[in-house]
Ligand code: NAP
C-alpha cells in the first residue's frame with residue numbers, strides 16, 4: 001500500500017452523538033485512517049462527556065478552533081426535557097452549535113451536494129445555491145407585548161449620555177400586539193465580511209437582499225454596511241477573482257433565485273435565512289446531502305453536516321436492527337476540513353485526497369449504490385440499497401479502484 005499522507009497541523013475533531021457518532025467512527029476507520037496519517041486534537045462533544053465537564057469541553061473545542069483555524073464537527077444532541085431525563089443531566093446544557101457560534105462569531109453557509117440521479121425540484125438549478133444565514137438578532141431576540149386594550153405603544157432609546165429618542169409606534173383603540181427587535185453594527189459587519197471572504201474562497205458571486213424600501217432605517221442599515229465594507233475592503237479583490245456583489249430587494253431576490261442556474265452565495269438576514277434554507281435544501285433533495293460550514297470573520301472554519309444525530313436510526317441500531325443511514329454529509333464535513341487544512345498548510349496531497357474521496361462518494365451513488373433515503377427519491381433505475389456500513393465500504397472500494 002502507498003505511504004500515508006502526512007499532515008502538518010492537526011484538525012480540531014469534535015465527536016458527537018447517536019447514529020452520527022457511529023458513522024463518525026466508521027468513516028475514520030474505513031475512509032481516512034488507511035490513507036492519512038491523521039492528526040487531530042480530539043474533543044468529545046458527546047452529551048455524556050459534555051455533562052461530565054459541565055459543558056467546558058464545548059468551550060475548549062471552540063477555543064482550539066480559534067487557535068488552529070479548522071475544525072470538523074459531528075452532529076450533537078441539543079438537550080430538551082426528555083434528554084435531561086434520558087442522560088440524567090445536571091443541567092439542560094445549551095446547544096453546542098450556539099455556543100461555538102457565539103465564540104467564533106461566525107456565519108453558517110449551507111450548500112447541497114449534487115449528484116446525477118437526485119435532481120432538484122427546480123429544473124433550472126444546475127449548480128448548488130449556498131445559503132448564508134445571519135445568525136444573530138432580529139426576531140430571534142425580540143421583546144413582545146400583548147396589548148390588552150386602548151393605549152399608546154412607543155419605541156424608546158435612552159443613550160448613556162442621557163439623551164432620549166422616542167417614537168410613537170401606534171395609538172391603539174383596542175387590543176393588539178407590539179414587538180421590539182434589534183441588531184448591532186458589529187454583528188452585521190461580521191456577517192458581511194464572512195460572506196465576502198467565503199465568496200473569494202469559493203469564487204462565487206454574493207447576492208444580498210433586504211426590504212430597505214419599507215424598512216428605511218433598520219434594513220437600510222444592513223444594505224449600507226454591506227455596501228461600505230464591500231467598497232472599502234473587497235471591491236478590488238472581487239474584480240481580480242472575477243466575481244460580483246449584487247444587492248436587490250428580498251422579493252426580487254426570491255423571484256430571481258427561482259429562475260437562476262445556481263452557483264452563487266445567497267446571503268440572508270436571520271429570518272429570511274431560516275425560511276429560505278429549508279426551501280432551498282428540500283428543493284435540492286435531502287438534508288442528508290447538505291453540507292454546513294461556520295466561517296468566522298477572521299477566517300476560522302468549522303465543518304459539519306446540516307442534519308442532526310438521526311435519533312430514530314440510532315435506537316434501531318441499539319436494538320440490533322440494520323440501519324441505512326446516509327453518511328455523505330458527514331464525509332463531506334471531513335473532506336471540507338481536510339481540504340481547508342491542506343490549503344492553509346500548503347499540503348497539496350491532502351487537498352487531492354479530499355477531492356478524490358468526494359469524487360468516490362459521488363461516483364458510488366451515481367453507479368446506483370446508495371442508502372435508503374436516496375433510493376426513495378432517485379431517478380436512477382436498478383438501485384442497490386445498502387446499509388450504513390456497506391455504503392461506506394462501497395465508497396472505499398471506489399476510492400481504491
Ligand atoms: P435529524 O437527526 O436530522 O433526523 C430527522 C430525520 O431525517 C431522521 O429521522 C431521518 O428520517 C432523516 N435523516 C436525517 N439525517 C439523515 C441521514 N443522514 N440519513 C438518513 N436519514 C436522515 O433530526 P432530529 O431527529 O429532529 O434530531 C435528532 C437530534 O439531533 C436532536 O437531539 C437534535 O438536537 C439534534 N440536532 C443536531 C444538529 C447539529 O448538531 N448540527 C442539527 C439538528 C438536530 P427517517 O427517520 O424518516 O429515516
Ligand code: MG
Pocket residue numbers: 274275278
Ligand atoms: Mg428552520
